[in-house]
Amino acid sequence: MSTYIADLLAGQRGKNFELHERHLNTQMVRVLKAIGYDRIYTRARGPYLYDERGTEYLDLLSGFGVFAIGRNHPEVTQALRDVLDAELPDMVQMDVSLLSGLLAEEILQRCPDRLTKMFFCNSGAEAVEAAIKFARYTTRREKIVYCEHGFHGLTLGALSLNGEQLFREGFGPLLPGCSAIPFNDPSALDQALRGRDVAAFIVEPIQGKGVNLPDHDYLPEAARLCSKYGTLFVVDEIQTGLGRTGRFWAIEHWGVEPDMILMAKALSGGFVPVGAVAMTGRIMNAVFNRMDRAVVHGSTFSKNNMAMAAGLATLRVIQQENLVENAARVGEELLAGMRSLADKYELLQQVRGKGMMLALEFGPPRSLSLKAAWAMLEAANKGLFSQMVTIPLFKNHHILSQVAGHGMNVVKFLPPLVLTAKDRDWILGALDAVIADCHKVPGAIWDLGKTLAGHALKSKAG
Known part of the structure; x- marks a missing residue:
C-alpha cells in the first residue's frame, strides 16, 4: 500500500509557514507570527490540538465552529x-x-x-x-x-x-x-x-x-x-x-x-x-x-x-453522546463562571451567549491608571485591547480563542460541544489569571499592549 502522503508529511514537516509565505497568503503568515500564533500542529483529538513539542492546547475556536463534535471523531x-x-x-x-x-x-x-x-x-x-x-x-x-x-x-x-x-x-x-x-x-x-x-x-x-x-x-x-x-x-x-x-x-x-x-x-x-x-x-x-x-x-x-x-x-x-444537552449544561456553567469574573474586574463589562457560543465584552475602565492605558490602545487601533486577552490566553494558558470582529473589544469562544468539567475549569482559571493581569498597570500584559499599539500605528502609516 502506498505511503505517499505519510512520507510527504514526514519529509516536509515544519515547512508550513515557509510554504504559505511563498505560495499562499503572506499577510496571514505575518499576522500569526506577529501575535505569536506560529505553532506547528501535528495532531488533534476531541477539543485538543498538539504541537510538535507535544504541548496540548484547548481549541475554543473549533475551526470557526466546524469541529462541534471535536476533531477526528x-x-x-x-x-x-x-x-x-x-x-x-x-x-x-x-x-x-x-x-x-x-x-x-x-x-x-x-x-x-x-x-x-x-x-x-x-x-x-x-x-x-x-x-x-x-x-x-x-x-x-x-x-x-x-x-x-x-x-x-x-x-x-x-x-x-x-x-x-x-x-x-x-x-x-x-x-x-x-x-x-x-x-x-x-x-x-x-x-x-x-x-x-x-x-x-x-x-x-x-x-x-x-x-x-x-x-x-x-x-x-x-x-x-x-x-x-x-x-x-x-x-x-x-x-x-x-x-x-x-x-x-x-x-x-x-x-x-x-x-x-x-x-x-x-x-x-x-x-x-x-x-x-x-x-x-x-x-x-x-x-x-x-x-x-x-x-x-x-x-x-x-x-x-x-x-x-x-x-x-x-x-x-x-x-x-447527548452533545446538545452537554452544550447547554457546560455552557451555562461557563457563563456563570464568566459572569462572576465580571463582578471582580472593571474592564470586563458584559458576558453573553447561549450554550457553546460565548462572548466577553471589555470596555473603558473607571480607575485613572487603567483609563490612560486603555486610551493609548484605542487611539492606536480600536478593539486592540481584546488581543491583550487572546494572546496571553494562548501563550501562557494554551487556549485558542478569537476576537469576535474587527474593531471590537469582544473575545469570542466557539468550543467543541464535547467540553468536560476539567476543560471548564481550565478556561475559567485561565481567564481569571489573564484578566487579573490586565488590571495591573504597569505590567507584562501592558508591555504587550504597547508592542501591539506600535504594530498598529506602523500599519496605519504604511
Whole structure:
C-alpha cells in the first residue's frame, strides 16, 4: 500500500509557514507570527490540538465552529472508511444517491414540521447563495433584507448581505436590491417590509460577529412580519445550528418556524465541506417546477458520498453522546463562571451567549491608571485591547480563542460541544489569571499592549 502522503508529511514537516509565505497568503503568515500564533500542529483529538513539542492546547475556536463534535471523531472516520471500502458510484449526476436521501431525512426529522425539502451544497456561503436565488424565484421579488453587523459569507451574493464593511470594501458593486437594517429592531423590519417587495429577510438568530443576542420577542415578531408582508423568513444557522446554543437549532429558544434554515460548518464533523438548506415544499416546488428546470440550480460536488456519510455519522454522534444537552449544561456553567469574573474586574463589562457560543465584552475602565492605558490602545487601533486577552490566553494558558470582529473589544469562544468539567475549569482559571493581569498597570500584559499599539500605528502609516 502506498505511503505517499505519510512520507510527504514526514519529509516536509515544519515547512508550513515557509510554504504559505511563498505560495499562499503572506499577510496571514505575518499576522500569526506577529501575535505569536506560529505553532506547528501535528495532531488533534476531541477539543485538543498538539504541537510538535507535544504541548496540548484547548481549541475554543473549533475551526470557526466546524469541529462541534471535536476533531477526528472515530465514528465519522469509520463512516468515511466504510464509503471508501464500499467503492460506491459517486456523483453520477444523472442519478439520485441513497446517502443524500438518508441525510436529508435525518435532518428534516430535526426541523420544524413545515420544512419538508432539502438542498445540499458545499459551504455556508453556497447555502446563502441558494437562499437568495430560491427566495427571489419563489416570491418573484428582488429585494433582500439583512441585519447590520451580520455575517453570511464572502462569495459575492453572500457578501452583499455582509454587515461588516471591512469585508465589502473594494469588491463592489455588490448584488443590487440588498439593504441592511438594525438587528433586534422590529420597527425597522416593519418599515423595510411594508412595501411588500422584499423576497426574504435573512438573519442569524444570534449574530456571530460579537455574539449579539436578540430580545426574547424579536424573532417571533420577525416571523410574524414576514408572514404579514409575504416575505420569506430565512434563518442562517450556519454557526448556531446543530446543538451549539444548547438546542439543536438556535431558533428553538424562541419557538419560531422559518421558511428556510441554512446550515453548514459542523454538519460533517469537520471532514468534508458540506452545506444545506432546509425549506418548505412551496419553495422547492416553485424553483424546480418543471422537468426542464430540474437542473436550474445545483453544485457539482454537492451530495457526494463522503460528505453525506460524514453528515449522517455526525448527527449520530450528536445524538448518542447527548452533545446538545452537554452544550447547554457546560455552557451555562461557563457563563456563570464568566459572569462572576465580571463582578471582580472593571474592564470586563458584559458576558453573553447561549450554550457553546460565548462572548466577553471589555470596555473603558473607571480607575485613572487603567483609563490612560486603555486610551493609548484605542487611539492606536480600536478593539486592540481584546488581543491583550487572546494572546496571553494562548501563550501562557494554551487556549485558542478569537476576537469576535474587527474593531471590537469582544473575545469570542466557539468550543467543541464535547467540553468536560476539567476543560471548564481550565478556561475559567485561565481567564481569571489573564484578566487579573490586565488590571495591573504597569505590567507584562501592558508591555504587550504597547508592542501591539506600535504594530498598529506602523500599519496605519504604511
